Amino acid sequence: MQVKIWYSLLFLFLTCSIAQAQNAEAFLRDDTLTLQNDKIALSYLWNGGALKAVQLLEKGTGNSFHFSTDQPGFLIDENVEQPISANLKVEENAASANIPAHTSATVETNFKNWKLRQIFRIFPETPAVAVELYYRGRVSWQKKHSKIVNPDGVEVEVETSETVSEAGRIGFLGIQGNHWSIKAVEFNDATDDNNNLVHEKSLIIYTKPIKLSGNVFIAEELPSGNRFFILKEAPLDKMQLAYPGHDITVQAGKLAIHGIGLEPEDINNEGWTRGYGYVIGAGGNSALKTLTAIKTYLKAKSPFNQDQGKMIMANTWGDRSRDERMNEKFVLQELEAGAKLGITHFQLDDGWQTGLSKNSGSEKGKLWRLWDKESWKPHPTRFPNGLEPVVQKARSLEIEPALWFHPSSGSSFKNWRQDAEILIDLYRRYDIKYFKMDGIEIQDKEADRNLRFLLDSVKVASGGEVFFNLDATAGRRTGFFYMNEYGNIFLENRYTDWGNYYPTRTLRNLWMLSKYIPPKNLQIEFLNKWRNSDKYAENDSLAPINYDFEYLFATSMMSQPLAWMELSSLPEEAFSVAPVVKKYKIVMNDIHAGTILPIGNMPTGFTWTGFQSIQEKTGYFLIFRENNAENNFKMETWLEGSKTVRISPLLHPGETFETTTGANGMLEFTVAEPNSYSLLSYKIIEN
Template identity: 45%
Template sequence: MIKPGNLFHISLLILFTGIFNYSYSRVRTPKELNTCKAILINNVLTLENDYLSRSYNWNNGDLISTQLTDKKNKHSWLLNGNKPDCILPGSGKAESGSLHVEAVAATSIAPAYLRAQVEVKFGSLFVRRVFRIYPESPAIACDFYLKGSVNEKWASTNVNVGDLINIEKIEAIAQGKANAPVIENLSLPGKHWRLNSVEFFDVTDRRNNLVQEYQQLLYNGESRMKGNLLFINDVLSDKGIFILKESPTAEAQLAYPGFDFLARWGNIQAAGIGVLPSDIPKNEWVRCYGFVTGVTAGSTLDRLSALRSYQKNLRTHLPGRDDMILLNTWGDRSQDKKIGLDFSLNEIRAAHKLGITHFQLDDGWQTGRSAASALSKGSFEGIWKRRDYWLPDIKKFPDGLSPLVNLGKKLGIEICVWFNPSQDSSYVHWQDDAGALISLYNKYGIRTFKIDGVHVMDKQSDINIRKMLDSVMKVTNNEAVFNLDVTAGKRYGYHYFNEYGNIFLENRYTDFGSYYPSWTLRNLWMLSRYVPPQNLQIEFLNNFRNTDKYAKDDLLAPSTVSFGYEFALTMMAQPLAWMEASGLPEKAYSITPTLKKYRDIQSKLHSGQIFPIGEEPSGTSWTGFQSILGNQGYLLVIRERNAQATCAVQTWLPAGKKIRLQTELGQGKNTTANVDKEGRVTFSLPANNSYALYHYQIIE
């Protein structure tokens, strides 16, 4: 409900439908939300903005989609289903429904949006759907909340399609159905649809292939697909729809039914809500997984841009808070052996010399010992048995962290720390964990925290970790930034908890021979098609170390590229200096002017929609990224190890145009260039493993 003193006057109508209904919910919105509407009239609920409109049969609050319209491209789909969009097995018939609409004001981490809340009662189960309508997005999001109880198991029936009986008996189709919650239901007309599902993988300590795409044509037999993202494209036109499931990756989802999407002629569903009936509290709302449905038309770029237009609303990107070149010493494998006052002060001085903006103390700054300690045996459990666990180690830091913070302020470097929440009893100590972080903020002004060691094994863990993060955000007035580690365990993936900061993507080490610049580039390149790369921390290492850990004839070893080239590969993301800066040789500091120039343009670079260009990185490709800002933007062109001094690189630029290229960094030259009919631009770079960052302007 709206609290007194809010800027916006909300006119609230709670609706109970009967045999005949004529109801209208109107909200007086701020100017930026004038195009966003949620209207219920004559049993039809319509949600819309300037980009799309979606209509539902109100059905006593148990919504049934009837029409989806792409307003910009003047195209509508009549959705001819007769089943509700949300199907929760065993829930029964809807008894009453209500609608509550309010304007949500912008904050420092989220833009303004219209919130349309639909609540419905099914016997003893209560369902709340919160639709988020943003003014400049071709998509509408829906968050689910449940409370009460339901007397049925929610599970998957994993049927092998080869075991189904002859298709002439139409009832055979139903044998493949799973008793899983359905959160989105599109009864699309026609048979000619191409489906492209995208599955994502984290646990990057064990994986080096993070994106997998699956393509198929819609058919009469039920098809089950994995992935957080599904593109549904009309074969006979350029029109399409996408569904984004806002959840962890398939392997990390709770109560996972074994798939994310179900498809057959006339029906496409998103499945899996992230809870089992036993997880639902009787009297308190529990937040579940949600989804986003959007409309697309035109080219591949148009489809990707539609998705990215929604994603930008998940966290407002502020230059002074969210952009960083962060130094973390763990990448040189000293673990917690060196961490202490003198070492840390030297690291801050070296970081300043290099051009770093943030210095992060990893595991070892605290009094307690973790399971990863190289000094003594520790644990990630039982942390709060000792109340001084998260206080600075007085032996290492006699005056606390103040000397580091003071030197950092003097040199323009923000001090950050690593933190591992207590795993006990599904994170039951979340308030203590939040208090430890808030104490660091209040005492030292530390606001950037790497959150590590998390295992979300049950719904209570998910709930308590979110409570911890939300508490810190509230007390710090949304100043906190969390680097959410996805390197191990069941964690958040790429489409969940996005409002809290950025993603610490991977641990790679020259000590183990697991770091290759081309592999890191490939992971960023693959993800950047569907995940904003400016939300990812991407590492570059001290490649002067451990040359003996790689074969002498390994032409892709880190030592075969320059230190500056390594850094360049991270520029479209949040660069992570994964090293001890004080251990760098003097020649490494030749890249300082590059880092300083990059800092001047980093926020502008990251303000665009960034997508991959060229070939998939392999160590021998011409590849790169494009940041699109209307008729201008940036091109990062990368020549890996190959014999081609010149290459026509596939871009997202419009065919037949002429562009002006101004070199910002690297080995490019100021010039003009033509975009060929395929959207390619020809670039020249003088040597293997070289790059150029250009600002481009379309001039004709």
């Protein structure tokens, strides 16, 4: 059939014009849609609205990938359905509460009974283009997955067919050439049960299709070493809705992105339903360039201001008193101790509210999935004067108050409006801007949609000032790459009470995640090492008691540190770390301004490990000598070889010195004692 393409006067105008936001632009000319900025150009054959990827160009280097155009990117069913009409709208979007300034290109494609809306978002100075997908109408496709209950007790979908189905394909690249490798990176959350959070798999693309799971995929053209990446913006594989059992398929000439995140019944004529999206980015010709590009996108899409990224938070729950000590007197004591230590934020966890949860130490605690407005008033006995004294005290000590909150997850967050009103009222009444969101369960698309409505409403009402700590410890939640524009991630619950807090394991989780996720997106805990030493074996050299308290704080420095403890219960010697905290706060924002990547060996408790924060000519090293006998260690860094570097100690005894990097940026570091660390700044000296 002949495809009709309809444009309104606005769309006709836009085909000849450009919408631009700080060098990001999109335009349609000669049947080719181009999305570009100073770093990247991604082009599609218009094809009546059934877009086909044509080329990915990395500007500056001139590296480009040309894609065959035999198939459209999107395919909802095995049978290719031709569009009836399509239109394009290009907009320059000012910064808002939920997203920074950018250019968007919206392609709306009309089929017989349904519509597809693809929104391409181009951020300035970012070598990537994000694609959001929305659906409307009546759609049907053959299901090839069924539901099971996994070992964690979570109901998930799994693929029932061994063959590769093209149904539910959300993106397609016709990669050309016979020599490609692909790296798939799979992640775990639900950290109450998982302590191995990153899994990498690399393989050579061959003629037979291969199914891969994950959120990050790096494709490398082997003759040239040039790379591009795919980032799937969805929860973590089996936590996804309508999960087909994999996220991409690859074979010679084809890379397809799968997992629409919807069932047919989720789509109707009442409005647009959002599914899972993805990002295509240029990755240069090295691991450093690829990982920097991924981090650049993840930072670019987040509307956080500098103050929101400068967070050393304290939360008392780590000492396992639960809410039994939660009252005005106790919190005021905690704030005094927090100011003495140097924290920036103090969070009242579960128990500040009238309605007590099932995690309460009180027998009256029963609430979890459903709450009412009365539940979220300050507890009348514990806080007889309301929260005003707490907030006033916190502000007088230059500490931001924060609260724990459990949205009503029952019935797919049907009470999201009520929850939004509660949070907005707390923000307006007390100027509280930080909320830990716990107990989230996304069991169906309605829950997914309503949770986003809740978060959006609060962000908009507060002008972007409210910042969420999204708990990733249990349940079916958002993961690391989905809804991550709303705040940071509360990564894990570890307790000395149960003997499951080991500093090296927490450091290991941060080390592994930091390769792909900006560490400022993660809250990493450190605990009171003096508690529960009897819960660990006497000969356990990795037990917390065997480390200096300063070392425990250092394990969280590259993230958003979380003092997971009752501060007023610390011994006096703990507060000797206060000068270190003070010095760290001076450089904290600058550390996070760089691209932070792991260096050295994976932490085990017995090796040398660390991180590097990379800016153009400057940066930082955070080096850990774990429990080993070597005073010096040669470590590959992300610097180039044969560079003269001036290194200055910040939190480390010693003098500034100059040295020259060896092959692969090799540098020798010195840390005098086992279980010690060094924070250093560096500057590349031009020869």
